[in-house]
Amino acid sequence: MGHIVNQDREYRLLQQRLDLYAEGAPASPVFMKILKLLFSPEEANFARQIPTRPVPLAQLSRKLGLPEDELNGRVMEMARRGLVFDMEYGGERYVVLAPVVIGFFEFTFMRTRDDLPMAELAKLFEEYMMKDDRFARSVFQGNTQIGRSLVQEEALPQGDYTEVLDWERASHLIQSATAVGVSLCACRHKASHLGKACASPQETCLTLNGGAELLIKNGIARRVTHSEGMRILEECKKAGLAQTGDNVQKNVGYICNCCGCCCGMFQALKTFNIRNAVVTSNWIMKIQESACKGCGACVKACPVGAVHMVEVKEGERIRRKAVCEEKLCLGCGVCYAACRFGSIALQPRPSRVFTPETTFDKIVAMAIERGKLADLIFGDPGRLSYRALGRVASLLENSPPFKALLAIKPVRSVFLNTILSGAKKYTK
Template sequence: MGHIVNQEREYRLLQQRLDKNITGAPYSPVFIQILKLLFVPAEAAIARQIPLRPTSITALSRKTGVPLPELKEKILSMAKKGLVFDFEYKGECHVVLAPVVIGFFEFVFMRTRDNLDMTELAHLFHQYMLEDDKFARDIFQESTQIGRALVREEAIPAGDYSEVLDWEKASQVIQSAKTIGISLCACRHKASHLGQACDAPLRTCLTFGSGAQMMISKGIAELSNVSEAMAVLEQCKQAGLAQIADNVKHTVGYMCNCCGCCCGMFQAVRTFNIQNAIVTSSWVVHTDTAKCTGCGLCVKACPVEAFSLENDSVTGKPKAVCDSELCVGCGVCYSACRRGCIVMEKREQRVMVPENTFDRMVNMAIERGKLSSFLFDDPSRLSHRALGRVASAIEKSAPVKALLAVKPLRSAFLRTLVAGAQKYTK
């Protein structure tokens, strides 16, 4: 009986460890069931001790007491299942515990599996993510998000096209990538096991750079090239899918091709009214009502249901109206419109996007009150525990919250704070 109790404890501790991640993993009996399907007890006991920041296998062996050869075997097993990230750094293997998203949810469903009950997992993830809003509100709270919309370049008027920056162009993200991987869309694959998938293409998820290399090596993605990835992009545009990318300017890690019905980000907007779940592009819909015939194709195409048909005050005929507060600036409606009524115009204020992944994660950590976990994450080290408490107190103080409300000051504050913390996180 004690052995069973200890196993339960390991899974509960693993959930608590995952909840320290920036995107969170709130407790639910359903989530514990998911962990039990994915991690055997011995893996859970190790995983809950893996810091959220990279740690060497050697250091982890000392911390857990698991002999190095045995630990390497277990880490490799978890990495193949997509539960941890492992990589070489300075000739030594390092490991990071994968978050739920973007992390092991995607890695489980981005390929077909014969060693897991995918239908049971699909039902459990659906319950956890969508039967109440707790998980979604944990992920998508505050303003800095994991994903941002890319505008369709062809929807930009010629006079404004020069103002579309490289990191705003799906084509440029693909063409500048050193390595490209292609996988199944995790969201539509999950929906297929529930009998709820739409008829959009499935092999549409693109990953880039070192992340793609890692996923290809573990069989999560297939090695691709620019030509094939551009063909996938065109296929997805023709299918009415929106392009959602990693919310960074440099070294973009992924690009999803998303439908409004299956995508978890769009479902957060549509189901739970979390309007900022996706960072908008710097463009917004402009409709020429004189050309509009009220056909409703844009209404059907919009993944966030920003369009409606309203009777014109003069003619009394239905016209398409877009709620600019809801519009994510993806441009899917432009392709759907057969009358040439829609173009994308610049928003009054250009959308702020973090420079790189580290900047995005620090922004998210501060906004969500998790900076202490992100910077000082190893609870076995006394210095990290002490500094974590200090950071936690700082980030929750009223003066710091006021400071972070001012974007230019927030940037300077983050640079100073992170630079000062670096020596303690090595």
């Protein structure tokens, strides 16, 4: 691809390309160090020219002026390292640049690696993600999030399973998946390189359907049977881990089994007070005060610190009891499993939580909320149409009246449907 005169420029342009994603990738010296460890200068130059939406391999070959065979080799190598997505749809291969999350951060730590300085990368990612709130607020600033809490079905009242839809049940997601893969938990693996991982099991990250096939193909996950996937799920529940899943209804891509000490989403919620970093389930904790013994097991079990103990005076006696902060409660059900006295139940939330139907719907909603709709629809900044139409879309989505309209649910629904049909037309 020719001699690269200014290597720093290539990494800066790559960062800018990654920042077009709804999740973002704020610039910082630390992030530049991460990119330089993961991408060679030539790969940075190549990657920053890949659109942020899937593009056919043949089309990318024409755009870059590279023979398809040569391009195929580069894509396969970078996909093996988790830097790009290499997928097939309708008999045609597509390529897209992997975002930071869910993307090359996870793919770096979802397996052991001897080709990278893992301890150094763990330290850099920790600093980039947790030293201040810039990255966390870039990822979690909207209402539509990457992940959602999955309720532990055992915690639900008997006879109420009809209120739980299939895409809300981890067991159904695993048993109905076309493929199941398992990898190391990226968050706990990163923590282990920092010397602060908890005792929870690490091979717990379940990928499903097409996402599983993609990671299995590139050696990032190992294929497991549905029964083994269910066994892993049950072991994670026994270990007190909370389940979070892909925030979509159809073709769910993953189920994470998360601890409160290592999980990046939970850490963002607790450290930076980003209370909507994880979308809640449609259930919420209910404490039966008369049965509560004040043991504090639920406080220790809650992964996001939504439960605390208070002292109440009953006659001449001071009694401890658990109190749930409902605005923080994920509705995961981990507290139910921890309680030995049957004082905890889950009840339906007053109104159902919005869950996008497909991954595309989720990405569009995230882009609207984060002011990046133009970047999504016109994902190739080199095109004239991006400069012209993208400017119009940016002005529209950033205007206060437009944002106010989106706050009205019926208007938001109509707008989403309109954008979905229009964006699909432009991104074909």
